[in-house]
Amino acid sequence: MPSQTFTIGELAREFDLTTRAIRFYEDMGLLAPERAGQQRVYTARDRTRLALTLRAKRLGLKLNEVKDILDMYDSPRDTVPQLQRFLGVLGSHRTQLEAQMEELQANLAEIRAQEKQARAALTRASKPKAR
Structure with missing residues (x-):
């Protein structure tokens, strides 16, 4: 066939x-x-x-990481080192993404705080002034 x-x-x-x-x-x-x-x-x-x-x-893996992993599966070697390498790459990438997520969350918190301050300032500026 x-x-x-x-x-x-x-x-x-x-x-x-x-x-x-x-x-x-x-x-x-x-x-x-x-x-x-x-x-x-x-x-x-x-x-x-x-x-x-x-x-x-x-x-989010890099192409050279992908190639290394795929090439390992083409080799006749034991799968334990292949899986360990794959887990290592995934773990490293997860750690990097978690750090980026923390940074994004901090940036979003700062943006929310600035928006709150700007809204409060806008409310104060929009009130008619007493004479």
Whole structure:
């Protein structure tokens, strides 16, 4: 039974990407399509790697981190170090996002305080002056 293959256009449509974006992922080493003359032929493995790459990007991982993780799964080694590396990357990223969240919450609190002060000043300025 022949394995399923995809053209770059099919993957672009399926994942709502440009063909240029897919070629970029190829240049980064995330995808390795075969060639049939000038045409790229993507396998189910490439399709899965593309889906995982896009999922990891949504999580905010860097492409080099994604590549390292995906490449680990291609190696015949034990999965324990692979999973430990994946957890390490995720943990580091979570820590970074939590720090950004704290900073955003502090900024929002400051904005709310400034809005409250500006509204109070506006209320005072809008009252008719007694003569």
